[in-house]
Amino acid sequence: MENPSSRIDVVNICTEPRPIDQGHVYVRAQSGRWQRLRRLIGWGLMLLFLVGPWLRWNGQQALLLDLEQQRFHLFGITIWPQDLTLLALFLMVAAFGLFFITAFLGRVWCGYLCPQTVWTFWFIWIEEKLEGSANKRRQLNKAPWSLNKLVRKGGKHLLWWLASLLSGFTFIAYFIPATELGAGLLQWSAGALPTFWVAFFALCTYLNAGWMRAIMCTHMCPYSRFQSAMFDRDTYSIAYDATRGERRGPRSRKADVASLKLGDCIDCKLCVQVCPTGIDIRDGLQYECINCGACADACDQTMNQMGYAPGLIRYASESQLAGGKTRLWRPKLVGYGAMLLLMLATLVYAAATRVPMALDVQRDRNQLFRETPEGWVENTYTLKLSNRTQQPQQYRVRVEGLDGATWRGADQVWVPAGESVNLPISLAMDPYLLPGSLHPLRFVAGHDETAVSAESQFFSAGR
Template sequence: MENLSSRIDVNVCTEPRPIDQGHVYVRAQQGRWQRIRQLTGWVLMLFFMVGPWLRWNGQQALLLDLEQQRFHLFGITIWPQDLTLLALFLMVAAFGLFLVTVFLGRVWCGYLCPQTVWTFWFIWVEEKLEGSANKRRQLSKAPWSLNKLARKGGKHLIWVLISLLSSFTFIAYFVPAAELGSILLQFSAGLLPTFWVAFFALCTYLNAGWMRAIMCIHMCPYSRFQSAMFDKDTYSVGYDATRGERRGPRSRKADVATLKLGDCIDCNLCVQVCPTGIDIRDGLQYECINCGACADACDQTMRQMGYTTGLIRYASEHQLAGGKTRLWRPKLIGYGIMLLLMLATLVYAAASRVPMALDVQRDRNQLFRETTEGWVENTYILKLSNRTQQPQHYWVRVEGIDALHWVGAETVTVRAGEIIYLPVSLAADPYLLSESKYSIQFVAGNDELQVHAGSQFFSSGR
């Protein structure tokens, strides 16, 4: 980054908005908010990249197996019957986002959103190969040469490699990572995996490399409905106009009182470091992603000038107007209560979830039949599901009629995540049965749990 002090000593230190034909040349900026954003981004990126390779009980710890309709999450297998858990989790995430937005504005967009993380990653590559924002702007305007071709070509090559790596990692959450890597390296992948890897690689390359702020400004729905959650007590990046105006350039030794100027020296650094190319001094704007880059740039300028920092800072509208922020307010409390309710419901549903299931299907062709010994026999198919990630040994039995005789296997081994269909028959001496229909209960389980499934036993009666 250029030496700021050399620019502040002159009377005119403004530069044009860093936008050239729709492209935003983001100037590099350091500061506490950027350190937090970078640390958060690297942690999330590391977790994203490592996630598909984590193992749990010999299996991929995080696998959203759409083909088998099962989600494997650190030893827990979520089946289609458990989609209530997924719905509750999404509701918890939604209310958590609403709560944070009411309190801290678009902090998700500035620090956690994948679009922001990947965009700043791509900008970092761009800076390393093409230089600062001014050098990148000049390079784009310069005629083509070997130097320009090498820098531009190298940048796009690295972008493509990052996009392919990101796409492979994303698909590895849906297809086992080792299997996906093997078939791609051997060029034996089918049309579907190849298409999705190429598709998401293209999306990453276009979104983070070319579209960038266009996604945030024109395509992201969150920026549109965030105003419904904002209020005058929401913390967001704002410009203290009372302190900053009237803005204007000046020397560090100038008497501000004599010039009748505010603290803003109109250096435009807040505009140059903004990834969406807006001027935070124009007030609250839906394009702002609350990344804090303008606050860091302004604080750096204030320190160079010997002024108090915080001209641009995280503050509520009430604070910027000279008032106080109300922390506890109905909207914030309401979202907090809903978040706690959804979280409690999710915990209860997860704790009460049974890791096995039993369903019973009767023979649809006939109610009963008589054996050669003259007994009445009913046939059933027991559907046993092992929802754990370890093989399980289950016993099965029937309750309801003491006279029933079990015909079939009484113990069974079900592999991890497997569903088996066990045919069994129940037979009884008709002379011991006084009614034509009985309610019975099939029971399956082991030493840790039992599950029941109701059915009926039919006979000729007496």
């Protein structure tokens, strides 16, 4: 309750309307340990999201998913299309991590980490500051239009739009350098495509967090539908202890519960009023529940004021509610955990053994070979060297497997950080040293610490 007292006013609590009114959910503000944790995580994630594009590393944006140049900059690492295995492994780690957490703790991702939840509670916080508590918001919506209503509603939507534009700009700044995008938007020179995407994601944020809210969780999010496949009797989730709570009924704090044959639930409906999706957790496990813990905090507050033990609504497994114990070592959880560790180990190994440069060889497609004025046979190649680090590098290039070849062109190249450089070279051989028409060879590039190689062939007329 918002104003704790030494005695529960049963009539006022029980007659308060349900949070759903004509499809709109009026979420009542709630405090408590789970809400403090949720707010701490939510504001932390929001801060990381907003600050991310402005972080610098070696003079450039630390987090940049440059789709135009087909490379991702992640602090000191540049990921190229050839490194998509790392991205695939990372996504597999994230997937099995989500499966493991869901099998263990239910939908805590939805309640504490999901961007939809974080943005929704951010918008609700703005709404509460301008329109007041849930009851005041309901009354304001039903009231006729006035200057006060216009100012409050207009101010709320203005702040929603500003927050949405900030969100849209920040999201696109992970794909276009933040300084370049910001300067372009301020000077009206960003171009139609970047401007469109900023406006598009701003509109999505405004609609999802401001208007749709729980609809995203209950009707559009696929996770809420297939989560049941990961649940079992030992999955921890927000649950109502019906054995302890039933039969429900209002009573005074000093009432003899045994004589009234009532359970601990006083039917105050606070658990329903604080639920962001407007469900009644006492009806059992429902796919709309996002495990945010708001109902548990509200119920603990009421139990404390009534002098009852907390935990009528709590994180518990079905086995616990039935009087048994939760099995942590069970096939499903162990399987998800094993796959998570396997994928994580594979990702770490792939990242640790990743070579910080790449070499590709392209032959001259116009002709296999040509004869020089000296009568030698010459093949032309283009070596593409990619620097995957965040520091400029100088690489030395050589050829192996073709004894007696004359190298024509530069044998050292300077490659900027995160860039690629094409190096045209040619190899010439005395035809009397070439017994056949096709000769395999290998180009080697790098320096003493790191080197990479690429296979190719040398063609001649043969003899």
